[in-house]
Amino acid sequence: MPLNNLEPQATAELSADAELGAPEPDQDREQAQQAVDAAVLAANRTHTRRSFAIALAGAAAGVGFYRWIENSEPIGMQPKPFRRIIDADAALSRAVFNDRAMAPTYPLERAERLRINGLIGLKASLVLDSWRLQLVGVATAKSYRQYVNDVTAWSYKFSGINDDESGHNTKIVSSIDGEDHITDVQIAPTERIRREHPGRKPRGREEAGESESTLQAGTPGLLLTIEDLQPFALHELVTQFKCIEGWSQIVHWKGFRFADLIAAYPPARKPDRSLPRYIYMETPNGDYYVGYDLHVCLHPQTLLVTEMGGEPLTPLHGAPLRLHCPAKYGYKQIKQIGLIAYTDEKPDDYWSKLGYDWYAGI
Ligand SMILES: Nc1nc2c(c(=O)[nH]1)N[C@H]1C(S)=C(S)[C@@H](COP(=O)(O)O)O[C@H]1N2
Numbered sequence: 001m002p003l004n005n006l007e008p009q010a011t012a013e014l015s016a017d018a019e020l021g022a023p024e025p026d027q028d029r030e031q032a033q034q035a036v037d038a039a040v041l042a043a044n045r046t047h048t049r050r051s052f053a054i055a056l057a058g059a060a061a062g063v064g065f066y067r068w069i070e071n072s073e074p075i076g077m078q079p080k081p082f083r084r085i086i087d088a089d090a091a092l093s094r095a096v097f098n099d100r101a102m103a104p105t106y107p108l109e110r111a112e113r114l115r116i117n118g119l120i121g122l123k124a125s126l127v128l129d130s131w132r133l134q135l136v137g138v139a140t141a142k143s144y145r146q147y148v149n150d151v152t153a154w155s156y157k158f159s160g161i162n163d164d165e166s167g168h169n170t171k172i173v174s175s176i177d178g179e180d181h182i183t184d185v186q187i188a189p190t191e192r193i194r195r196e197h198p199g200r201k202p203r204g205r206e207e208a209g210e211s212e213s214t215l216q217a218g219t220p221g222l223l224l225t226i227e228d229l230q231p232f233a234l235h236e237l238v239t240q241f242k243c244i245e246g247w248s249q250i251v252h253w254k255g256f257r258f259a260d261l262i263a264a265y266p267p268a269r270k271p272d273r274s275l276p277r278y279i280y281m282e283t284p285n286g287d288y289y290v291g292y293d294l295h296v297c298l299h300p301q302t303l304l305v306t307e308m309g310g311e312p313l314t315p316l317h318g319a320p321l322r323l324h325c326p327a328k329y330g331y332k333q334i335k336q337i338g339l340i341a342y343t344d345e346k347p348d349d350y351w352s353k354l355g356y357d358w359y360a361g362i
Pocket residue numbers: 114115116117118119120121122170242243244283288316317330331332333334335336
């Protein structure tokens with residue numbers, strides 16, 4: 001079975017975009033996509049972590065793809081060649097020094113069945129028909145047929161309780177005089193959020209409390225169905241999944257590239273034409289949430305996962321959509337994504353509120 005979808009291909013968003021009257025795909029974009037595919041191929045062939053060659057291939061592909069995003073001018077805007085050069089330089093340094101290296105991949109035979117670990121946001125079972133992906137901060141959002149003027153008004157339906165109590169309750173444990181002490185952190189939902197969401201169902205009912213980045217009522221955006229995500233090319237990846245608690249497993253993932261979603265629904269730019277720096281994600285009930293740098297989501301191995309171990313995701317593994325990012329620890333890999341928001345404010349993050357590192361790089 002071909003892993004990682006190695007053949008270079010035009011990405012699915014091209015046809016989706018065309019229907020929506022988005023700009024024509026340009027050569028840069030296809031070339032960038034091919035470069036990304038080639039880099040993934042190179043990385044998978046060698047299975048060598050941080051080999052110089054892979055880092056370079058990854059960096060080159062990353063810059064190509066990132067530059068396409070940087071340069072995607074809305075229709076009617078004059079190109080700004082000077083600014084482009086500056087952007088490319090910034091992208092280059094990010095690409096080379098940060099998260100562009102490819103994570104090692106493994107043969108399929110080594111893949112294991114991933115345990116269930118962490119149920120925050122998943123304790124009531126989501127009725128899958130009621131799932132929508134709220135997408136916020138998209139450029140020219142009103143031009144998409146999935147546009148709604150308040151994504152927070154969407155009501156997810158839940159039935160029953162997921163009573164699988166397996167899994168951990170990651171806490172900061174410090175050892176004092178040979179005894180383990182758990183740092184007990186209590187963060188109440190903020191007054192601001194309570195004021196701004198009168199009458200809204202309680203969100204953030206877990207230990208870390210409500211997210212500071214949760215949406216305000218009246219936030220416009222898109223509501224995508226699972227069918228809307230079907231056009232994206234599927235990619236398979238066998239990588240190591242690491243939990244901060246000290247265990248790791250090799251997992252077979254299948255899903256589409258986050259970069260493809262971003263390309264199909266590009267973020268609105270700031271007044272100075274630059275891109276928002278972050279992506280924020282939440283479970284449908286707002287209990288679990290993570291923040292990412294945008295460029296980490298553009299990494300070709302960052303997948304929006306629909307299948308694990310050759311089977312559709314189960315509810316407790318985050319059906320219908322979860323994140324896999326091999327560059328980050330498990331706690332950043334949110335299960336059951338309900339919201340993806342482009343933002344320029346560093347987003348709140350469940351476990352960093354309880355003392356863990358926001359970046360969580362492996
Ligand atoms: N919604 C949600 N996503 C989550 C968590 C969680 O508690 N809720 N836990 C995280 C942590 S700490 C880990 S290790 C992984 C575990 O994923 P798994 O249950 O599929 O093994 O999910 C991550 N994503």
